[in-house]
Amino acid sequence: MSHLPQLRIPATYMRGGTSKGVFFRLQDLPEFAQQPGRARDALLVRVIGSPDPYGKHTDGMGGATSSTSKVVIIAKSSVPEHDVDYLYGQVPIDGDFIDWSGNCGNLSSAVGPFAIANGFIDPARVPRDGSCTVRIWQANIGKTIVAHVPMSNGEVQETGDFELDGVTFPAAEIALEFLDPADEGEDGGAMFPTGNLIDELEVPGIGTFKATLINAGVPTIFVEAAALGYDGTELQPAINEDKAALAKLEAIRAAGAVRMGLVDDASKAAARPLTPKVAFVAPAKDYVASSGKHVAGNDIDLLARAISMGKLHHAMMGTASVAIASAAAVPGTLVNAAAGGGTRDVVRFGHPSGTLRVGAEVKQADGQWVATKAVMSRSARVLMEGAVRVPQEQIASG
Structure with a gap:
């Protein structure tokens, strides 16, 4: 019996705030996974290692918690006056689907650094030292996030003395602005959808x-x-x-x-x-x-x-x-x-x-x-970069 070789897909494993996720450039995904749908979801679910009845994600990149079973797709922005489109997927540990209904505020802090390091930002706008502003279109909910990413010697600064409870080691501070954060994207509605405060x-x-x-x-x-x-x-x-x-x-x-x-x-x-x-x-x-x-x-x-x-x-x-x-x-x-x-x-x-x-x-x-x-500070760091491997037969059967 012949077996197909595993797919090899460029990816970056990043911590953002108190979460971790696998980041992809849209153009690096296989052609069949560059559009929304079951085929893309099956691929990304298998990257994470779900569904896992053992609850461990032993055979995938997921961390078997809600904070570490996440995927992100970054593309050149389709929205004027923005740098990148940021699409976030939450992968249930025991489910064979992806929930695309919301954003991850923690991983939002990793989007700016990823965008800079992967060439999505015009080099003329990236200072050698100081802060680089990245305008992010959060595609799940249709909102703007502005990330202020520290730069040092022409590269994203990742180490520093900023401490974030829930993260063991200090790192560089990234300031995030969530503009007009009331969620009127997928579901519509006001800030208080019932019209009541209680x-x-x-x-x-x-x-x-x-x-x-x-x-x-x-x-x-x-x-x-x-x-x-x-x-x-x-x-x-x-x-x-x-x-x-x-x-x-x-x-x-x-x-x-x-x-x-x-x-x-x-x-x-x-x-x-x-x-x-x-x-x-x-x-x-x-x-x-x-x-x-x-x-x-x-x-x-x-x-x-x-x-x-x-x-x-x-x-x-x-x-x-x-x-x-x-x-x-x-x-x-x-x-x-x-x-x-x-x-x-x-x-x-x-x-x-x-x-x-x-x-x-x-x-x-x-x-x-x-x-x-809304404004808050987070930190982010590249944990590993290279490529993930995904069994083709298991995607097809998924």
């Missing part, structure tokens, strides 16, 4: 919860930690080892997806596990982060925990950070209340790995709240 969210078989439903960075359902029996200081084991808790949180996510107009039936939420997110918030208090670091309640404005792909995230998704900051800036939301009320354009919240500071600008227009910009 809704009564009925979850069949579970109960009714006060919830703030927001489209900013990523569609997110915020509930109070106390309503779930938590105090907001929980770390991963407390949630991820409790199957009943995960089922309750997924039911809340599904009910919120219907209320936000993202699906027309709760049963359809499982087909888009990336969005919406569900998160719970609480007033600030002292706690010990997963690293053993002591976080003082006086150093943060509130506590926040978010679920990603069915599990408590080890830190905080970048897109959910935008949602937290945007909601915190609007008086009357559950997030704003947890932060102590009032008005604010910067929030520092505590997450399982430590703390994060995010800025958000909001305004009212025609009686509706609008988020105009």
